[in-house]
Amino acid sequence: MSVLNAALVGNPNCGKTALFNLLTGSRQKVANYAGVTVERKVGRLTTPNGLAVRLLDLPGAYSLVATSPDEAVTRDVCAGTYRGEPAPELLVCVVDATNLRLHLRFALEVRQMGRPMILVLNMIDAAKRQGIAIDVPRLSAEFGAPVVTAVGIRRDGGQQLLQALDLPPPPPPAALPPGSDFHAEARRILADCVTRPSRLGLALEERLDRWFLHPVWGMVILFALMFVMFQAVFSWAQPVMDLLDAGTAALGQAVGAVLPDGALRSLIVDGVIAGAGSVVVFLPQILILFLWILALEESGYLPRAAFLLDRIMATAGLSGRSFIPLLSSFACAVPGIMATRTIQNPRDRMITILIAPLMTCSARLPVYTLLIAAFVPERRVAGLFNLHGLVLFALYMAGILSALVVARVLKNRDRQEEHPLLLELPAYRLPNPRDLALGLKQRAVIFLSRVGSIIVTVSVLLWALASFPAPPAGAVGPAIEWSLAGRIGHWMLYVMAPIGFNWQICVSLIPGLAAREVAVSALATVYSLGAADSDAASQLLPLLSAHWSLGTALSLLTWYIFAPQCFSTLAVIRRETGSWRMVGITAGYLFAMAYGAAFITWHISLLLGWGGSP
């Protein structure tokens, strides 16, 4: 059966992604374009008449005269010159019906490609509410291509487009002579086909921006939003986490009771269940964090935050544009580093990539949460804030401040060079639950498949390293001391003892290279194998508070602010910059900072008398 290759193209903020989600639902594949880290989203759909369509969601672009890798991909795919990507047989050009002046200009630019196209007037409901009347048949005649209306956020909002896809593809529209003024043409078409009330329907934006962009209140709101976000991560997730925790412990016990005593039981209970379970517990926190970031992104607030913070970022030699990739890095540095492609200035982009790993990613959350719960008393501060949440906030702030310092230090030469901001402040939108749910689902799947693949594999490997060789007959002390992992841990002590780490931490840092959160499951494995009682994984928390000094815990927390060990981050830096030197610089400076800061923390703790056994 034949499949129609179509591509969605449009300005950023034209509601293209919501429309894409509406049309393809969960039949999406998210990957990267070959050779670059621009996200490539493909979905499948079937029209009412049974035509199969493969729909490509191209990155949003303001112009085909590209100024970023994103826009270059859109340009080349539209032109049919992108290697490994079939030339689209149909371009579905999406424009925001409330912002035709800007979006129609881009549609005209797309029309120059000379491919069959359909023009979609998205958010037609909002346009009607603002009193904008569009003569659709006339617009279609003037533009020279079929025009349909759509509402990306309504369940049946894509019907007209689906019906249009069923018709035979329209002939390629006529292009303007080269060198024509697209703005003038857009204005001419709009004057012919669109009537709008004299007073612009921007009253809501005006009122909201008066608060959100206010020099004082805007900053207060921004700070409050960030603060509530981190409090929410800590307190809302707790009940679900307790449930998951109890669930894995029960599973471990149930399985342990069935299996005969021996290596297999130890592998399953201590390796797989303890390893995977200790990380799955953090799924609720990670989802809450992603929910906030997705909601902020969808609502149109993030560019406002970039506006407010531009000057602060400028003191570090960056622009407000760097704020959005850096905020994404709180979820994970990998998408954060990928998001830097919207920064046009190459030097700004490099610095943003370098400091992105300093934003506390969600994989560090398990480590923080565990250590905070084990060593910080549960208390209310000022009757309002949770002390755990406050410590977590402080750790995040430490990462941010050190990022600013690092950026500042890197900002040595070429001070005259310009760091453009030039950012659209899109209309405010209520985040659409379906789009949020889809985004969260994708995140949950990625996280769980990481648990399934990397984390379980690494846990099992570590279990093997920690179980073999078995201690010689008549040996004293826990078996793990005799194992390969135990020996490696002891060797590493030569380097790590000066910062207060014990050999168990050293062992857990190695698998943490694959994914930072694995350090927690590794600790669980190391301690559960070292303990007599096989159900120790569920008791990791009391075990840590019993075995570690406060100084050791603080030192490890400080280490994790910088945490140089994450292969995925280093790999994406290599891919994104094409330079091993950048990878070396990143790993090197992060390690130096982690070691230095942990060294200072440990020695201050020793002076304060926090270094002894509890």
Place this chain on the structure above:
Amino acid sequence: MRLNELKLGGSAIIDHVEDHTAGDPVAERLRALGFVPGEPIRIVAVGPIGADPIAVGIGFTRFALRRAEAARVLLRDAA
């Protein structure tokens, strides 16, 4: 008068956007975004520190830009 000299709440008509360097990409982008002759523009907000960057309303869109970028935009009929 240039856009970077316009006060908060002020409005004007764009005269033209000038290149600061040969083939200035910022100027090029400004023109693509609708900073074209005859277009009305107004300042809707200014940044919290040093009143930089500025947020402008043009057409049906708002943009944030630094004063250094705004200096490329020449205005007439300021009010």
